[in-house]
Amino acid sequence: MQSSEKFAVIGDPISHSKSPQLHNEFGKEFKFKLSYEKVHTHSSELAARVDNLIELGYRGFNVTLPLKEAMYKIGVLRGYDLSERSIRAQSVNTVSIRKEKIFLDNTDGAGFIKSMNYPNGFNLHKKNLLIIGAGGAAKGIIGPILDVHPARIVISNRSLENIKILRERFNSPLLSFNLLNDLNSDSNLNDYENTGLFDVIVNATSSSVSMEDPLINPKYFRNAQLIVDLFYAKKLTSFLRVAKEYGCINVMDGFPMLVEQAAESFYVWTGLKPDTNRIISQRDIFFE
Numbered sequence: 001m002q003s004s005e006k007f008a009v010i011g012d013p014i015s016h017s018k019s020p021q022l023h024n025e026f027g028k029e030f031k032f033k034l035s036y037e038k039v040h041t042h043s044s045e046l047a048a049r050v051d052n053l054i055e056l057g058y059r060g061f062n063v064t065l066p067l068k069e070a071m072y073k074i075g076v077l078r079g080y081d082l083s084e085r086s087i088r089a090q091s092v093n094t095v096s097i098r099k100e101k102i103f104l105d106n107t108d109g110a111g112f113i114k115s116m117n118y119p120n121g122f123n124l125h126k127k128n129l130l131i132i133g134a135g136g137a138a139k140g141i142i143g144p145i146l147d148v149h150p151a152r153i154v155i156s157n158r159s160l161e162n163i164k165i166l167r168e169r170f171n172s173p174l175l176s177f178n179l180l181n182d183l184n185s186d187s188n189l190n191d192y193e194n195t196g197l198f199d200v201i202v203n204a205t206s207s208s209v210s211m212e213d214p215l216i217n218p219k220y221f222r223n224a225q226l227i228v229d230l231f232y233a234k235k236l237t238s239f240l241r242v243a244k245e246y247g248c249i250n251v252m253d254g255f256p257m258l259v260e261q262a263a264e265s266f267y268v269w270t271g272l273k274p275d276t277n278r279i280i281s282q283r284d285i286f287f288e
Contacts, residue, residue, distance in 0.1 A: 003033065004034055005034045005035075005059040005269075006034070006035050006057060006058045006059055007034055007035070007036040007037075007058065007059055008036065008037050008053060008058060008062070009061060009062040009063075009064055010039045010040075010041040010046075010053075010061055010062070010067060011040075011041060011063065011065055011067055012041055012042050012043065012065075012066065012067070013040070014038045014064070015038065015040075019036065019062055019262060020036045020038060021286055022286075023036040023266060025274070025279055026262070026263065026266045026272070026274040029274055029275060030270075030272050030274075041067065043070055046067055046070055046074065047074055050071075050074060050095075058097060059097060060265075060268070060269045061097075062093055062095075062265055063092055066136075068091040068092055068093055068106075068136055068140075069090060069136060071092040072089075072090050072091050072092045075092060075102075080103070080104050081102065081103045081104065082103075083104065083105040085105055085106045085109060085110070086104050086105050088143040089109065089139050089143060090169065091108070091139055092104045092105065092106055093105075093108055093140070093261065094107050094264075094265040096268055105268050107264035107265050108137075108140030108257075108261050109141045109142075109143055109144030109145075110144060110260070110264050111257045111259075111261025111262075111263075111264055112140075112144060112145070112230075112257050112260075113141075113144045113145070113147075113148065114256075114260040114264075114276070115252070115256035115257040115259075117256075118252060118256045118280060122250070123148075124145060124148045124150050124200065125148050125150065126149070127151060127200050127225075128151050128154075128197060128198050128199045128200070129145065129150050129152070129153045129154065129199070129202065130153075130156065130183075130200070130201045130202070131153060131154070131155045131202045132156050132157075132201070132204060132205055132215050133155075133157060133204035133205035134155055134157035134162035134163050134165070134166050134204075137204040137205075138204040139166065139169070141202075142170050142175075146170065146172055146174060146175075149174075150174060151174075153174055153175050153176070154176050154178065154183075154197075155175065155176070155178075156177070156178050156183045156216070157177075157179065158181075159179075160179065163179075180216070183216060184216060197220070198220060198223075198224055199225045200225060200226045200227075200228070201216070201224050201228070201243075203227075203229040203231070203239045204230050206231065207239065208231035208233070208238060208239050218242050218243075218245075219246070221242065221247065221248045222246055222248075224243070224248050225248075225250060226248075226252065227239075227240060227248045227251045228251075228253075228254075229251075229253050229254060230254040230257065231254055232253040232255040232258060233253065233287075234284075234287035236251070240252075240253060255280065255283055255286075256276075256280050259279050260276055263279075
């Protein structure tokens with residue numbers, strides 16, 4: 001008889017996490033016995049929490065904000081096995097523990113690319129993308145997007161600091177960078193009116209959490225084929241709501257990406273691939 005395997009998600013805050021529900025659904029699909037809990041972890045506690053989870057016999061755990069990059073640094077310092085995906089993003093969201101072997105991975109980018117199946121099998125190949133934000137969420141998805149060979153990616157951010165980091169980390173001729181203030185300038189908007197600049201716009205900031213107004217001039221939404229907000233909620237985020245008001249038919253929040261990156265984590269731990277379509281089609285039960 002199979003004993004129950006222990007898993008967790010760590011972060012700060014953590015109460016909002018849907019990960020326990022998702023992984024319990026994955027376990028039911030395969031009759032795989034597991035427990036999965038939320039463990040509130042402040043950044044100052046991270047190293048001790050990792051030791052504690054290993055000591056208590058956990059099979060693996062997920063890492064959410066704001067600990068992903070710190071987890072990567074711990075992995076480098078301790079000589080843990082690092083996947084190519086985690087090295088590229090310099091960020092970790094999945095930790096696998098097998099006896100004394102600790103393996104660190106990042107499934108965010110794979111989750112984002114797979115989530116493109118939901119708006120009618122959307123393909124990013126040869127598309128012009130705008131990514132708003134240059135923090136951890138953007139770092140996790142840029143590499144996998146580059147792998148599908150878009151026409152180009154413009155990354156726009158409020159400050160220069162994170163832009164400089166991304167420019168050094170992802171050295172690609174397909175990438176260009178600007179400040180949000182410049183993106184919203186009259187001259188850029190005029191250029192857009194003439195060219196229909198972006199096929200896909202991705203909000204990789206936390207602006208939807210704080211219900212801020214859209215970060216970009218809504219005119220940019222008009223000719224876009226797809227608008228994505230990596231934040232997810234029961235109802236449309238303010239960013240997506242404005243996009244629809246300005247005529248964009250295809251909008252998607254971060255729930256499909258959440259499911260896909262979780263399924264990829266489950267596969268890293270167990271070798272089993274969950275049916276993500278079933279979960280995504282039943283999304284309402286996760287927001288009851």
